[in-house]
Amino acid sequence: MTHAPETRRRRTFAIISHPDAGKTTLTEKLLLFSGAIQIAGSVKARKASRHATSDWMEIEKQRGISVASSVMQMQYRDHVVNLLDTPGHKDFSEDTYRVLTAVDSALMVIDAANGVESQTRRLIEVCRQRNTPILTFVNKMDREVRDPLDILDEVERELGMPCVPMTWPVGQGKRFGGIINLRTQTMTVFESGSERLPHDFETIPLVETERLRERFGQEFDDALESMELATGASPTFDHQAFLEARQTPVFFGSGVNNFGVMEVLDALVDLAPAPRPRLSTLVVNRQTVEKTIQPEDPGFSGVVFKVQANMDANHRDRIAFVRVASGQYKPGMKLKVQRTAKELRPTSVVTFLSQRREAVDEAYAGDIIGFTTHGGVQLGDTITDGASLQYTGLPFFAPELFMTVLLNNPLRTKQLQQGLEQLGEEGAIQVFKPEAGGAMLLGAIGQLQFEVVQHRLKTEYDCDVRLEGCQYTGARWITADSPAELRDFCNAYPQRMALDAAGTLAYLCTSPYDVRLAQERFPKIHFHPLREHAGLSLGNAG
Numbered sequence: 001m002t003h004a005p006e007t008r009r010r011r012t013f014a015i016i017s018h019p020d021a022g023k024t025t026l027t028e029k030l031l032l033f034s035g036a037i038q039i040a041g042s043v044k045a046r047k048a049s050r051h052a053t054s055d056w057m058e059i060e061k062q063r064g065i066s067v068a069s070s071v072m073q074m075q076y077r078d079h080v081v082n083l084l085d086t087p088g089h090k091d092f093s094e095d096t097y098r099v100l101t102a103v104d105s106a107l108m109v110i111d112a113a114n115g116v117e118s119q120t121r122r123l124i125e126v127c128r129q130r131n132t133p134i135l136t137f138v139n140k141m142d143r144e145v146r147d148p149l150d151i152l153d154e155v156e157r158e159l160g161m162p163c164v165p166m167t168w169p170v171g172q173g174k175r176f177g178g179i180i181n182l183r184t185q186t187m188t189v190f191e192s193g194s195e196r197l198p199h200d201f202e203t204i205p206l207v208e209t210e211r212l213r214e215r216f217g218q219e220f221d222d223a224l225e226s227m228e229l230a231t232g233a234s235p236t237f238d239h240q241a242f243l244e245a246r247q248t249p250v251f252f253g254s255g256v257n258n259f260g261v262m263e264v265l266d267a268l269v270d271l272a273p274a275p276r277p278r279l280s281t282l283v284v285n286r287q288t289v290e291k292t293i294q295p296e297d298p299g300f301s302g303v304v305f306k307v308q309a310n311m312d313a314n315h316r317d318r319i320a321f322v323r324v325a326s327g328q329y330k331p332g333m334k335l336k337v338q339r340t341a342k343e344l345r346p347t348s349v350v351t352f353l354s355q356r357r358e359a360v361d362e363a364y365a366g367d368i369i370g371f372t373t374h375g376g377v378q379l380g381d382t383i384t385d386g387a388s389l390q391y392t393g394l395p396f397f398a399p400e401l402f403m404t405v406l407l408n409n410p411l412r413t414k415q416l417q418q419g420l421e422q423l424g425e426e427g428a429i430q431v432f433k434p435e436a437g438g439a440m441l442l443g444a445i446g447q448l449q450f451e452v453v454q455h456r457l458k459t460e461y462d463c464d465v466r467l468e469g470c471q472y473t474g475a476r477w478i479t480a481d482s483p484a485e486l487r488d489f490c491n492a493y494p495q496r497m498a499l500d501a502a503g504t505l506a507y508l509c510t511s512p513y514d515v516r517l518a519q520e521r522f523p524k525i526h527f528h529p530l531r532e533h534a535g536l537s538l539g540n541a542g
Contacts, residue, residue, distance in 0.1 A: 004296040008274045010366030012082040017109035018117035022139040026255040027085045034074035071352045071368045079269045082368050094445050097395050100126050102305040102323035105133045105272040112138045112145035116158040131245040142254040144173040162247045164237045168227040169252040171219035179260050198262040275366035278325045280389040293326045295365030300327035300385040307426040319370040320377040329363040338382040346371040379427045396531035398475050399430050399443025403467040412463045419461035424501030429453045432498035474509040476527035485524050
């Protein structure tokens with residue numbers, strides 16, 4: 001049986017943006033418009049307590065920022081749309097990078113008053129490295145914002161690719177009249193309020209120029225003029241160029257007012273790619289061979305891009321989020337974790353609909369499913385129904401900040417070990433166990449990660465810990481061409497060796513010069529700033 005028709009119906013994308021660009025609101029409106037939720041408005045007005053349907057963790061509700069990336073599935077126009085929300089805060093960028101490995105396209109949300117901000121630049125870079133097609137939504141047009149031509153210019157510079165406007169704003173702020181849809185040659189009239197659905201907005205054909213001019217005056221003429229300038233300076237939309245990440249279609253609107261959102265949802269279905277082939281590696285006669293896996297291939301395979309402990313406080317469970325890469329998942333299938341060659345026996349397999357979880361009847365390439373387990377699955381694991389293959393490309397960055405973990409109550413040592421092991425496997429933080437013994441070390445990309453882990457250790461594992469600074473400022477995963485060389489290196493630096501949550505050997509540095517000096521002394525040792533590279537090497541001691 002071919003899975004191609006089902007695979008072609010899938011659209012899997014991530015929403016990326018700077019914090020406060022309106023991403024969580026937009027996520028909710030996309031769910032609302034697809035009929036996945038009946039009522040919007042779980043976004044609270046008070047910023048401190050603001051949390052949308054996609055922010056379920058206690059700490060997120062307190063901080064009002066998305067810490068955990070959430071997954072939501074919805075049906076729209078006979079398509080299955082898998083939407084992944086990502087944490088906007090830079091301290092959680094690692095989680096976001098990993099989410100971006102699980103999608104086929106990205107929707108970039110830009111605050112029309114602020115343009116492209118620093119965090120968005122980092123995410124753009126990841127999309128560019130992976131040639132991920134990007135759609136752009138310029139949000140908050142009902143506020144006093146920058147000129148749309150300026151915004152396009154900036155997006156082009158930052159993205160390094162041309163923008164192709166698909167909709168164009170008429171006015172802004174209090175004078176925001178609506179958007180012109182270049183695809184349908186109509187103008188949709190703006191009305192504020194978060195209750196409206198797409199069919200509630202009035203649409204007027206552009207040919208009725210006089211009627212529009214009478215109603216919107218100078219704003220309409222100015223919009224036509226700037227729209228002509230924008231389309232004159234832009235290439236025409238080329239679907240292939242978009243799929244190859246060489247141009248981005250741009251939409252304008254106001255997520256909080258449900259306005260301009262429908263056009264984005266339609267574009268995701270019409271323009272965004274279905275699941276694509278993925279590169280995997282096989283080890284044949286101790287040689288690593290690359291093989292391309294097609295989404296419609298019959299064998300089931302998927303990759304774990306996220307592990308979340310304690311999503312359900314009552315059950316102490318953990319969910320491994322798996323992006324299906326090929327074949328079909330059916331309940332009761334025999335599955336194997338390739339890293340350990342052990343059978344995976346999940347207690348349940350679920351799909352996600354906002355905060356609801358539902359048992360999976362079937363899933364195809366492009367879908368995101370959650371395996372509920374009690375351990376044994378890590379970030380980056382490949383799961384198949386038999387074939388021995390390994391997907392690569394899940395990034396673990398060398399941490400830049402380190403803290404030592406000290407337990408206030410020594411009787412909770414066992415709980416602390418369990419908590420750190422689970423949070424380390426989840427990728428919430430990087431955990432290093434020094435080979436020479438002593439306190440465990442936490443490594444992070446951003447300071448906020450430490451605060452979240454400290455909070456979660458207390459609330460989820462009942463461990464009250466204090467975090468203290470330490471001398472380490474960096475780490476590199478290490479491999480060698482032979483076990484003897486690796487042994488010599490470890491003997492030379494016994495205090496610097498540590499194992500991470502996956503059992504991969506790392507060298508801890510106290511200054512940028514450490515690696516250079518160690519490298520000069522041991523030229524046959526390989527230092528990796530990304531763990532995925534260390535994991536692929538045959539000389540790994542992990």
